Amino acid sequence: xxxxxxxxxxxxxxxxxxxxxxxxxxxxxxxxxxxxxxxxxxxxxxxxxxxxxxxxxxxxxxxxxxxxxxxxxxxxxxxxxxxxxxxxxxxxxxxxxxxxxxxxxxxxxxxxxxxxxxxxxxxxxxxxxxxxxxxxxxxxxxxxxxxxxxxxxxxxxxxxxxxxxxxxxxxxxxxxxxxxxxxxxxxxxxxxxxxxxxxxxxxxxxxxxxxxxxxxxxxxxxxxxxxxxxxxxxxxxxxxxxxxxxxxxxxxxxxxxxxxxxxxxxxxxxxxxxxxxxxxxxxxxxxxxxxxxxxxxxxxxxxxxxxxxxxxxxxxxxxxxxxxxxxxxxxxxxxxxxxxxxxxxxxxxxxxxxxxxxxxxxxxxxxxxxxxxx
Amino acid sequence: xxxxxxxxxxxxxxxxxxxxxxxxxxxxxxxxxxxxxxxxxxxxxxxxxxxxxxxxxxxxxxxxxxxxxxxxxxxxxxxxxxxxxxxxxxxxxxxxxxxxxxxxxxxxxxxxxxxxxxxxxxxxxxxxxxxxxxxxxxxxxxxxxxxxxxxxxxxxxxxxxxxxxxxxxxxxxxxxxxxxxxxxxxxxxxxxxxxxxxxxxxxxxxxxxxxxxxxxxxxxxxxxxxxxxxxxxxxxxxxxxxxxxxxxxxxxxxxxxxxxxxxxxxxxxxxxxxxxxxxxxxxxxxxxxxxxxxxxxxxxxxxxxxxxxxxxxxxxxxxxxxxxxxxxxxxxxxxxxxxxxxxxxxxxxxxxxxxxxxxxxxxxxxxxxxxxxx
Ligand SMILES: [Zn+2]
Ligand SMILES: [Zn+2]
Numbered sequence: 001x002x003x004x005x006x007x008x009x010x011x012x013x014x015x016x017x018x019x020x021x022x023x024x025x026x027x028x029x030x031x032x033x034x035x036x037x038x039x040x041x042x043x044x045x046x047x048x049x050x051x052x053x054x055x056x057x058x059x060x061x062x063x064x065x066x067x068x069x070x071x072x073x074x075x076x077x078x079x080x081x082x083x084x085x086x087x088x089x090x091x092x093x094x095x096x097x098x099x100x101x102x103x104x105x106x107x108x109x110x111x112x113x114x115x116x117x118x119x120x121x122x123x124x125x126x127x128x129x130x131x132x133x134x135x136x137x138x139x140x141x142x143x144x145x146x147x148x149x150x151x152x153x154x155x156x157x158x159x160x161x162x163x164x165x166x167x168x169x170x171x172x173x174x175x176x177x178x179x180x181x182x183x184x185x186x187x188x189x190x191x192x193x194x195x196x197x198x199x200x201x202x203x204x205x206x207x208x209x210x211x212x213x214x215x216x217x218x219x220x221x222x223x224x225x226x227x228x229x230x231x232x233x234x235x236x237x238x239x240x241x242x243x244x245x246x247x248x249x250x251x252x253x254x255x256x257x258x259x260x261x262x263x264x265x266x267x268x269x270x271x272x273x274x275x276x277x278x279x280x281x282x283x284x285x286x287x288x289x290x291x292x293x294x295x296x297x298x299x300x301x302x303x304x305x306x307x308x309x310x311x312x313x314x315x316x317x318x319x320x321x322x323x324x325x326x327x328x329x330x331x332x333x334x335x336x337x338x339x340x341x342x343x344x345x346x347x348x349x350x351x352x353x354x355x356x357x358x359x360x361x362x363x364x365x366x367x368x369x370x371x372x373x374x
Numbered sequence: 375x376x377x378x379x380x381x382x383x384x385x386x387x388x389x390x391x392x393x394x395x396x397x398x399x400x401x402x403x404x405x406x407x408x409x410x411x412x413x414x415x416x417x418x419x420x421x422x423x424x425x426x427x428x429x430x431x432x433x434x435x436x437x438x439x440x441x442x443x444x445x446x447x448x449x450x451x452x453x454x455x456x457x458x459x460x461x462x463x464x465x466x467x468x469x470x471x472x473x474x475x476x477x478x479x480x481x482x483x484x485x486x487x488x489x490x491x492x493x494x495x496x497x498x499x500x501x502x503x504x505x506x507x508x509x510x511x512x513x514x515x516x517x518x519x520x521x522x523x524x525x526x527x528x529x530x531x532x533x534x535x536x537x538x539x540x541x542x543x544x545x546x547x548x549x550x551x552x553x554x555x556x557x558x559x560x561x562x563x564x565x566x567x568x569x570x571x572x573x574x575x576x577x578x579x580x581x582x583x584x585x586x587x588x589x590x591x592x593x594x595x596x597x598x599x600x601x602x603x604x605x606x607x608x609x610x611x612x613x614x615x616x617x618x619x620x621x622x623x624x625x626x627x628x629x630x631x632x633x634x635x636x637x638x639x640x641x642x643x644x645x646x647x648x649x650x651x652x653x654x655x656x657x658x659x660x661x662x663x664x665x666x667x668x669x670x671x672x673x674x675x676x677x678x679x680x681x682x683x684x685x686x687x688x689x690x691x692x693x694x695x696x697x698x699x700x701x702x703x704x705x706x707x708x709x710x711x712x713x714x715x716x717x718x719x720x721x722x723x724x725x726x727x728x729x730x731x732x733x734x735x736x737x738x739x740x741x742x743x744x745x746x747x748x
Contacts, residue, residue: 038702038704039699040699044706045709068673068697068701075674076674077676082695300446300450302451318450320442320446320450321413321458324412324456325414328441330414331414331416331708332418332419335709
């Protein structure tokens with residue numbers, strides 16, 4: 001079962017809602033995956049993550065290969081056991097974080113050599129090593145092909161050669177992944193903001209993945225500075241070329257408005273650190289955008305963060321209390337806000353799924369755009 | 375009910391076990407009170423604190439009066455509602471932290487003037503104001519008289535005049551506290567390491583508290599640098615002069631060995647920040663002393679922190695995982711260790727209570743001393 005069954009229950013326009021069936025559990029789509037960077041979703045217990053309605057979390061290959069080390073995670077029973085998450089896990093290939101965090105990168109056809117940002121140790125990440133780490137050592141349910149993250153902005157020529165390298169790496173990733181009973185591999189479409197390159201990348205990946213190779217298709221190289229409008233435009237001309245019957249995953253995105261607009265363009269899966277990272281800084285996410293709980297107006301506000309969400313973080317603490325915790329730099333402030341923000345994102349996805357199922361997603365999007373002040 | 379019923383169920387030597395009955399719930403003694411500094415036990419949810427077996431928590435007057443402010447806590451429904459803890463709460467008088475944290479203190483017979491360590495704002499803490507904050511504004515179940523924290527070491531003359539000031543402040547605290555249906559006030563015995571001063575302080579407080587005034591007696595001015603042996607000695611000649619039928623509270627103590635030795639000398643209640651503070655730095659407490667989970671030997675240790683303790687923090691995570699979290703400076707590491715350490719301290723108190731009840735506490739103490747390597 002290298003390709004997980006994907007049942008689409010309803011469509012409205014380009015938007016779809018359904019279930020991706022994995023051996024470790026169903027993923028209701030459109031799905032938001034909380035980021036469990038180094039075997040932990042920062043500041044949130046796994047039971048709490050599960051309780052928000054998250055069906056799947058993401059793990060970061062780059063962080064885990066450096067600490068505690070992929071071989072060590074394997075020795076300790078794999079990432080599910082190590083981190084205490086029994087549902088499906090998707091891992092990234094490590095490529096993006098090598099690009100954004102590591103020092104002294106050296107790119108070649110073989111892969112990327114880099115130095116750890118932690119201790120300067122030298123490592124090599126090739127398509128084959130990335131698959132070994134993700135699928136064999138961490139034990140990810142969904143692995144990602146290694147790709148090159150095209151810089152933004154870049155010329156057509158740069159974007160083309162980068163995209164073509166990712167295609168070649170995709171082929172090697174597929175080869176290395178081989179036949180697996182209960183794990184799958186996703187391709188990554190690159191091509192920056194150029195329609196012809198996105199089309200080439202999508203069609204080539206699709207062709208190579210056709211014979212039961214790729215279990216899904218990710219859209220990479222977005223949310224890197226191109227802006228919301230341009231992101232929507234790229235999605236418009238990219239999802240067009242992706243198979244209708246396979247999940248599409250928009251990597252590293254994003255704000256609530258980005259999720260809504262991307263679903264409207266046919267995307268099924270998302271991941272982002274926004275809920276936890278901004279939660280640690282006092283940000284609370286809502287349908288109208290984020291606000292900071294530190295603002296003086298909340299100092300005596302006895303209402304909960306969001307009483308419509310059935311999560312303890314959202315309805316059991318007063319804004320005044322969380323305001324006090326964050327101002328006092330108390331850990332519990334970041335803990336409650338990270339938990340609440342994940343619950344908000346998961347609740348938003350649930351509302352999106354219902355809206356599509358009930359054929360009122362167009363109205364939902366209109367309403368959401370109207371209210372958004374982000 | 376200015377004096378809570380205190381039922382002593384068993385005694386062995388000077389040690390006692392029983393229940394202090396408060397309108398907000400029973401406190402099983404000997405009791406360890408986790409410290410909820412500013413309306414939160416750092417890094418631990420109140421449900422988790424409750425689940426460890428803690429019957430009562432402590433709140434800090436100094437922190438709360440500065441932020442969010444005692445009047446504001448009152449406006450928000452009192453400290454129980456604000457912090458989400460429905461059981462009994464004991465608050466300190468604020469005196470100790472004015473002494474250890476604030477700037478520009480000016481002591482006088484009236485009280486202590488100080489500047490906030492947060493913003494330099496000026497405040498006055500008198501015996502009357504301390505009672506107002508604790509009992510009227512925060513709504514503490516057990517308030518403490520304002521006392522002066524005698525410096526250590528100090529001369530007999532210094533310790534005497536400081537102790538006498540605390541006695542006068544105790545009288546004013548009693549007066550200000552007056553008659554209350556469901557709240558009680560504890561006296562604080564001072565006198566540094568001098569037997570005659572401790573005796574004078576204990577007997578005077580006892581005499582003044584006899585007519586149903588003081589609900590309990592605290593021993594202050596210890597764990598300030600005098601060392602374990604001296605602390606035990608001071609307890610020996612202090613508890614002697616305290617009423618048999620009232621709870622005795624050793625303030626700000628301590629390590630497990632201190633708790634065991636103090637119970638053997640007739641102490642019933644304790645508070646300390648050790649479980650959470652040291653937990654945030656990777657320390658794990660055990661019957662043999664603390665160890666740091668960051669040590670390399672734990673990197674692949676799949677055993678839980680302590681499988682004998684029925685707390686998720688103690689038995690649901692491998693040492694290897696917590697080692698990884700702490701090394702990676704992940705919030706979850708401090709969260710799990712703070713939670714586990716509180717569970718360890720509460721489990722220790724439960725074992726102490728059983729040992730006294732079953733008349734095997736002497737053997738328990740012997741065994742504990744023998745194993746302790748702290
Ligand atoms: Zn993001
Ligand atoms: Zn202490």
